[in-house]
Amino acid sequence: MLPTGEPKFKRRKADRPEEIVAAALEVFTDKGFAAARLDDIAAGAGVSKGAIYLYFATKEDIFRAVVEQNVAPNLDLVRQAVASHQGSFPALLRGLIGGLSHVVDESPAGAIVKIVIGEARNFPELARVWHDRLVAPALAAMSGAIAAAQARGELRAGDSRQYAVSLVAPLLMGVLWRETFTPIGAEPFDIPALAEQHVELWLRGVLAEPEAVR
Amino acid sequence: MLPTGEPKFKRRKADRPEEIVAAALEVFTDKGFAAARLDDIAAGAGVSKGAIYLYFATKEDIFRAVVEQNVAPNLDLVRQAVASHQGSFPALLRGLIGGLSHVVDESPAGAIVKIVIGEARNFPELARVWHDRLVAPALAAMSGAIAAAQARGELRAGDSRQYAVSLVAPLLMGVLWRETFTPIGAEPFDIPALAEQHVELWLRGVLAEPEAVR
Amino acid sequence: MLPTGEPKFKRRKADRPEEIVAAALEVFTDKGFAAARLDDIAAGAGVSKGAIYLYFATKEDIFRAVVEQNVAPNLDLVRQAVASHQGSFPALLRGLIGGLSHVVDESPAGAIVKIVIGEARNFPELARVWHDRLVAPALAAMSGAIAAAQARGELRAGDSRQYAVSLVAPLLMGVLWRETFTPIGAEPFDIPALAEQHVELWLRGVLAEPEAVR
Amino acid sequence: MLPTGEPKFKRRKADRPEEIVAAALEVFTDKGFAAARLDDIAAGAGVSKGAIYLYFATKEDIFRAVVEQNVAPNLDLVRQAVASHQGSFPALLRGLIGGLSHVVDESPAGAIVKIVIGEARNFPELARVWHDRLVAPALAAMSGAIAAAQARGELRAGDSRQYAVSLVAPLLMGVLWRETFTPIGAEPFDIPALAEQHVELWLRGVLAEPEAVR
DNA sequence: TATGAATGAGTTTTCATTCAT
DNA sequence: CATGAATGAAAACTCATTCAT
Numbered sequence A, B, C, D: 001m002l003p004t005g006e007p008k009f010k011r012r013k014a015d016r017p018e019e020i021v022a023a024a025l026e027v028f029t030d031k032g033f034a035a036a037r038l039d040d041i042a043a044g045a046g047v048s049k050g051a052i053y054l055y056f057a058t059k060e061d062i063f064r065a066v067v068e069q070n071v072a073p074n075l076d077l078v079r080q081a082v083a084s085h086q087g088s089f090p091a092l093l094r095g096l097i098g099g100l101s102h103v104v105d106e107s108p109a110g111a112i113v114k115i116v117i118g119e120a121r122n123f124p125e126l127a128r129v130w131h132d133r134l135v136a137p138a139l140a141a142m143s144g145a146i147a148a149a150q151a152r153g154e155l156r157a158g159d160s161r162q163y164a165v166s167l168v169a170p171l172l173m174g175v176l177w178r179e180t181f182t183p184i185g186a187e188p189f190d191i192p193a194l195a196e197q198h199v200e201l202w203l204r205g206v207l208a209e210p211e212a213v214r
Numbered sequence E: 001t002a003t004g005a006a007t008g009a010g011t012t013t014t015c016a017t018t019c020a021t
Numbered sequence F: 001c002a003t004g005a006a007t008g009a010a011a012a013c014t015c016a017t018t019c020a021t
Helices: A012-033 A036-043 A047-055 A059-069 A073-084 A091-107 A109-119 A124-151 A160-180 A191-208 B018-029 B038-045 B059-069 B070-082 B089-108 B109-119 B124-151 B160-180 B190-205 C014-030 C038-045 C059-069 C071-083 C089-106 C109-118 C124-151 C160-180 C191-206 D013-031 D038-045 D049-055 D059-069 D071-084 D089-106 D109-119 D124-151 D159-180 D191-206
Strands: none
Touching: A012 A036, A012 A059, A012 A091, A012 A109, A012 D038, A036 A047, A059 A073, A059 A109, A059 A124, A073 A109, A073 A124, A073 D013, A091 A109, A091 A124, A091 A160, A091 A191, A109 A124, A109 A160, A109 B109, A109 B160, A124 A160, A160 A191, A160 B109, A160 B160, A160 B190, A191 B160, A191 B190, A191 C014, B018 B038, B018 B059, B018 B109, B018 D124, B038 D089, B059 B109, B059 B124, B070 B089, B070 B109, B070 B124, B089 B109, B089 B124, B089 B160, B089 B190, B109 B124, B109 B160, B160 B190, C014 C038, C014 C059, C014 C109, C059 C071, C059 C109, C059 C124, C071 C089, C071 C109, C071 C124, C089 C109, C089 C124, C089 C160, C089 C191, C089 D071, C109 C124, C109 C160, C109 D109, C109 D159, C124 C160, C160 D109, C160 D159, C191 D071, C191 D159, C191 D191, D013 D038, D013 D049, D013 D059, D013 D109, D013 D191, D038 D049, D059 D109, D059 D124, D071 D089, D071 D109, D071 D124, D089 D124, D089 D191, D109 D124, D109 D159, D124 D159, D159 D191
8 A cells, every 4th residue: 555645756855865876876887976977867866956966065975975875785785694694604605605696686786896996096985985894894704704614624724815805706706797798798697606606616625624515 | 508407399209109008097097087187197198288189089099099908918918828838727727827816916907907897888899899809708718728627527517607707706806906995005915825825726616636636 | 135236147048049149140250150269159148158058069059050040030031022012123123122231231141141151161051051041042033033024025135143143242242341341441331322323223234125214 | 395403393492482372272261260270281282380380470471471462463453454455434344344254263362352251350451451452442443434434424423432333243242152152062153254244234224325335 | 491299278068066046 | 945047167179389300
């Protein structure tokens, strides 16, 4: 049942900022920050150009909102992925990477990653936000889990941070491939499938007793 | 008596284009295409703004030159890396990835990768050039080698193209990390070391008889 | 209390294009197309430079608008001049040329003529518009009327198109004199008087029975 | 037999200024002053751009030379046309206008006329040169001859200066038509034929005893 | 003299931001 | 709150002019 009272053709003003950010995400992903035009964002959000300035002081502010708004959800996703899986280390990892692969495959996270990479030099404070609040913690969590497993004797010796990179890099590459080469007709990757095969590879490569791996 | 100091005019037609492209690479890497200013490129090349237009018709042309000029050298590097290593499949791979890790660590290739990712939507024809002439062939070569090794029974079953991604993705991540997060003070990665540990991981994960791996 | 003075922003969308075209006519007449500066047009129209681009995509577009907007009015003037006069052929002609002489003397038509002549090579499509929609039809109409009068035996034999040129050329010369030499202090011409004397000359020169001419 | 000593592929330096002016005439006629490019003039003259500055200080100077160099020859032509014909007033006129019609039909005079009209506002001193040294004297000479004939009773009463305009205007129109509308495919005029028919018209229209006209 | 690469001031055009409505 | 016309500060690009060769 629809909520009554509000005519559906009249958008709630409270929704405006989100709609603008959503439209901005699309335009920024498409064009990058500098080439994005406020007109396009306004049109995408179904709003006048002037209205944007009721919610955001500058174009940079919109950009900041786009990038920052996607830190928290992604952080939550990582946390949930970690928390929601019990059991053995391999099982945990399968769940984590499998979950992440679906997240990056379906959420705007992939697009945001591309934006952050492309604009890190022009917006270092945003790169820092993403690094400090999402990427570094996530990497640290994985490195920590790996190191713990190494300490338990489950994993081989080696640099745990590098092992973490070995683990997640294909997800990054899959996402960037989708953003970069798929639009021009390149053969796409099935990111969940890629992730699945890669986790097994990784486990065999790092487990102290790889025979145990399926 | 000769006038001292810097003459206002310098004639160096032959060198100019390269100098401009080199300066442009830096500015484009730093700012992206749209935010790059001709003034900055000119200043970087030690040339007046007008002089640039003696060699390039538009800003886009400079950009194209930057991206295209870096396809061939990189392709050559990949070819050499493949060709210069003999021996067993593991040895070949160690040589290839080790070589590549040094290339991306030291050449402007990493910066170009970032540029291509960031501007692929605005310059699809450049994304296509990079894909068709460099990325796709390189990936195909690796997939082919992997598939051949699988056929020989040296490697486990699995999607060879995905295995190739599993192999090279950490290099890409290392490069992008350097471009994105190292400038803001993040802990850097030692790309050759990362590559070395990763190859061993990969080999253990894919070889049919992993015990053989060191 | 109302704020006094000139507000920085004025909203007059409906009037703007005409104001810009009017200002542009003046500047183009004065300087020609290439030497005309958008700043001058903007200043003449009491508008910022950017505002022009709300209504015209390029400087050329403004020029086109100036030239094309003056085809239709002039065509109408010719038509009216032809239509509004009855009576004998001499009376018709006196009315037509007399009317035209006032038109070119008072409307911007004269200035436009100068512009079209000066820019015909750079804007051939505009020369074509002026030729096809105004000059050629008008000339054809006169030639036709002359030929008809010749067929009736009222006029002497001779090339009717050339007779038409003989008839209107002094008007053209009068206008161009005004645009070219009067501004530098040359003795001006009284175009209507010139036209009046010329029509009588022409009639005596072409009528089969010139005695009848006043 | 060719003059010896000078290889024909090596132009005499003394000719350079004229070659440049000749090339400039063409370019200025084609594009107008502002849109004319020194590169084009240099290319047309078979000279480097820098060489032009050995003979002319500025682009304006070249333009001045083009316009001024064509005053004297044309003045001479008018003088000769007037001087070379004896006999009755009608015969004189037939000779004069007939001669002029060939001059404007074949010499660059027509192109210069167009240039002077188009650039009179930007180069008032050139318009003045043309007016004071060529157009006004020529018009005065004709007016004077007409007034004298009127005093002799050969011509009807009327404004002699206006009669002069009635006489020469078709030549002007013929030339401008050629410059303006013929290039876009308009039906051209045979200027000498036009002139011939017009002179007879004019004579019949102005002679006190038109029966005498052929 | 002659060349043409190089300069830099000037012009068109864009677009984030403002503000009258 | 919302609109979108208007502003004005960039920024790409042009080309007359200069000058090292």
